[in-house]
Amino acid sequence: xxxxxxxxxxxxxxxxxxxxxxxxxxxxxxxxxxxxxxxxxxxxxxxxxxxxxxxxxxxxxxxxxxxxxxxxxxxxxxxxxxxxxxxxxxxxxxxxxxxxxxxxxxxxxxxxxxxxxxxxxxxxxxxxxxxxxxxxxxxxxxxxxxxxxxxxxxxxxxxxxxxxxxxxxxxxxxxxxxxxxxxxxxxxxxxxxxxxxxxxxxxxxxxxxxxxxxxxxxxxxxxxxxxxxxxxxxxxxxxxxxxxxxxxxxxxxxxxxxxxxxxxxxxxxxxxxxxxxxxxxxxxxxxxxxxxxxxxxxxxxxxxxxxxxxxxxxxxxxxxxxxxxxxxxxxxxxxxxxxxxxxxxxxxxxxxxxxxxxxxxxxxxxxxxxxxxxxxxxxxxxxxxxxxxxxxxxxxxxxxxxxxxxxxxxxxxxxxxxxxxxxxxxxxxxxxxxxxxxxxxxxxxxxxxxxxxxxxxxxxxxxxxxxxxxxxxxxxxxxxxxxxxxxxxxxxxxxxxxxxxxxxxxxxxxxxxxxxxxxxxxxxxxxxxxxxxxxxxxxxxxxxxxxxxxxxxxxxxxxxxxxxxxxxxxxxxxxxxxx
Numbered sequence: 183x184x185x186x187x188x189x190x191x192x193x194x195x196x197x198x199x200x201x202x203x204x205x206x207x208x209x210x211x212x213x214x215x216x217x218x219x220x221x222x223x224x225x226x227x228x229x230x231x232x233x234x235x236x237x238x239x240x241x242x243x244x245x246x247x248x249x250x251x252x253x254x255x256x257x258x259x260x261x262x263x264x265x266x267x268x269x270x271x272x273x274x275x276x277x278x279x280x281x282x283x284x285x286x287x288x289x290x291x292x293x294x295x296x297x298x299x300x301x302x303x304x305x306x307x308x309x310x311x312x313x314x315x316x317x318x319x320x321x322x323x324x325x326x327x328x329x330x331x332x333x334x335x336x337x338x339x340x341x342x343x344x345x346x347x348x349x350x351x352x353x354x355x356x357x358x359x360x361x362x363x364x365x366x367x368x369x370x371x372x373x374x375x376x377x378x379x380x381x382x383x384x385x386x387x388x389x390x391x392x393x394x395x396x397x398x399x400x401x402x403x404x405x406x407x408x409x410x411x412x413x414x415x416x417x418x419x420x421x422x423x424x425x426x427x428x429x430x431x432x433x434x435x436x437x438x439x440x441x442x443x444x445x446x447x448x449x450x451x452x453x454x455x456x457x458x459x460x461x462x463x464x465x466x467x468x469x470x471x472x473x474x475x476x477x478x479x480x481x482x483x484x485x486x487x488x489x490x491x492x493x494x495x496x497x498x499x500x501x502x503x504x505x506x507x508x509x510x511x512x513x514x515x516x517x518x519x520x521x522x523x524x525x526x527x528x529x530x531x532x533x534x535x536x537x538x539x540x541x542x543x544x545x546x547x548x549x550x551x552x553x554x555x556x557x558x559x560x561x562x563x564x565x566x567x568x569x570x571x572x573x574x575x576x577x578x579x580x581x582x583x584x585x586x587x588x589x590x591x592x593x594x595x596x597x598x599x600x601x602x603x604x605x606x607x608x609x610x611x612x613x614x615x616x617x618x619x620x621x622x623x624x625x626x627x628x629x630x631x632x633x634x635x636x637x638x639x640x641x642x643x644x645x646x647x648x649x650x651x652x653x654x655x656x657x658x659x660x661x662x663x664x665x666x667x668x669x670x671x672x673x674x675x676x677x678x679x680x681x682x683x684x685x686x687x688x689x690x691x692x693x694x695x696x697x698x699x700x701x702x703x704x705x706x707x708x709x710x711x712x713x714x715x716x717x718x719x720x721x722x723x724x725x726x727x728x729x730x731x732x733x734x735x736x737x738x739x740x741x742x743x744x745x746x747x748x749x750x751x752x753x754x755x756x757x758x759x760x761x
Contacts, residue, residue, distance in 0.1 A: 368392040375753035406432040423465040468559030469596040599643035642701040
């Protein structure tokens with residue numbers, strides 16, 4: 183009997199030696215079994231979710247072993263585990279590691295949680311959506327609107343991409359009006375007229391003055407158009423007139439071009455474009471002025487203006503009478519004038535109701551009415567114009583105004599100050615158009631100090647103060663053979679005594695013949711562009727008029743015009759908005 187026992191032990195040892203289970207696997211199995219009690223809590227949660235992480239169990243039969251995998255519970259079928267165990271026992275397999283309730287955890291540290299999250303991703307997404315929906319439910323629209331109202335413009339544009347609800351809240355007229363009247367605004371500078379490789383790119387370069395960061399916006403509607411003027415009011419920009427090539431579309435070509443009458447409105451807050459009523463005459467580089475008016479404002483005096491009408495002169499002495507030899511347009515305008523006068527005298531007639539209905543459909547921006555004045559510029563034959571017209575935002579119509587005084591000459595700059603549109607001519611004459619009364623007046627000032635005539639003066643207005651920038655000689659007086667030094671100075675006109683006073687000196691040497699200066703509230707922004715060493719450079723400066731010293735400072739050292747052509751120095755225009 184003892185011999186049989188020894189023989190049985192030897193055979194058993196031989197069976198175990200034949201097993202393909204290494205000592206390392208047995209050691210890891212024993213370590214996992216010790217940690218089983220500590221992981222019981224996680225396994226209960228896994229069983230609730232329908233996933234079994236106890237995937238390996240060792241069975242033996244004769245001279246071999248089998249690794250069993252518990253996959254039934256993973257697919258939500260706990261009975262398959264029992265069927266698998268029963269089938270294994272029927273085939274003679276015996277459990278050598280663990281019990282029926284335990285198995286080998288084949289996952290290393292941290293993989294178990296990752297596996298669990300992967301198979302429960304839908305549950306996580308459902309819980310997250312529920313939390314987000316609860317957040318929207320318990321956050322009222324007015325509170326959300328106040329939060330979005332305080333965002334900077336760049337963050338506001340990004341917030342509109344979150345969802346349709348946020349986009350709708352930030353584009354309503356109420357939201358735009360609250361942002362316009364609030365104190366969460368910063369100045370933004372819009373640079374138009376970029377020319378690249380000889381073609382008008384149609385791009386708008388925008389500078390965030392507060393962060394000193396440049397942004398680029400595509401404006402396909404402006405592709406091919408150059409030599410236009412811009413004016414801004416509230417949070418909108420108006421692009422007036424301009425030229426485009428007839429032979430090479432998009433190319434800056436003055437040999438064969440078309441002058442435009444069209445006017446386009448651009449709203450940066452909504453990134454929307456809209457065409458408004460075109461001007462009566464085509465103009466390139468007109469002098470613009472824009473101002474708010476009261477609800478009782480009336481353009482009027484159109485009949486008196488037409489009686490004082492003078493033919494527009496063109497190159498070679500050709501008159502516009504030959505364009506309309508029978509004066510059909512004049513008779514049509516007179517007929518419209520008579521109908522408007524009858525409508526104003528007889529308010530009960532249907533024509534009056536038609537005019538009121540049309541006005542109500544147009545409306546005004548933010549409930550405020552404004553007028554846009556376009557004077558001078560160059561006509562269809564590239565001739566200088568002395569006529570002007572005014573646009574009323576309430577009626578969406580342009581009306582011709584009184585012509586400039588004969589002795590004023592060609593105007594080169596203009597600005598609205600205290601409801602008067604002041605213009606300055608190349609012959610150093612100053613005139614003003616009274617917007618309320620509708621006529622021009624000559625402004626006789628003290629003799630202006632000598633200036634460099636190649637640089638045209640620029641009028642600006644800040645907080646009811648009329649200012650002008652001009653270039654004058656401080657050494658040499660421009661004589662050949664002498665050391666000449668020019669400087670750009672800021673002058674202020676005393677509207678009571680009509681005297682000019684020097685108030686500031688620009689720090690940079692005047693390198694740009696067509697420098698642009700724009701005013702907004704109490705700030706004056708200027709941009710100078712010139713080509714040097716094969717590339718175009720730009721210098722932006724700002725002056726705070728409310729400061730006693732009225733010193734100038736540079737606001738951006740990042741030159742955005744390196745890719746521009748030299749012709750951009752002549753086609754550029756600028757607008758400033760608080761957004």
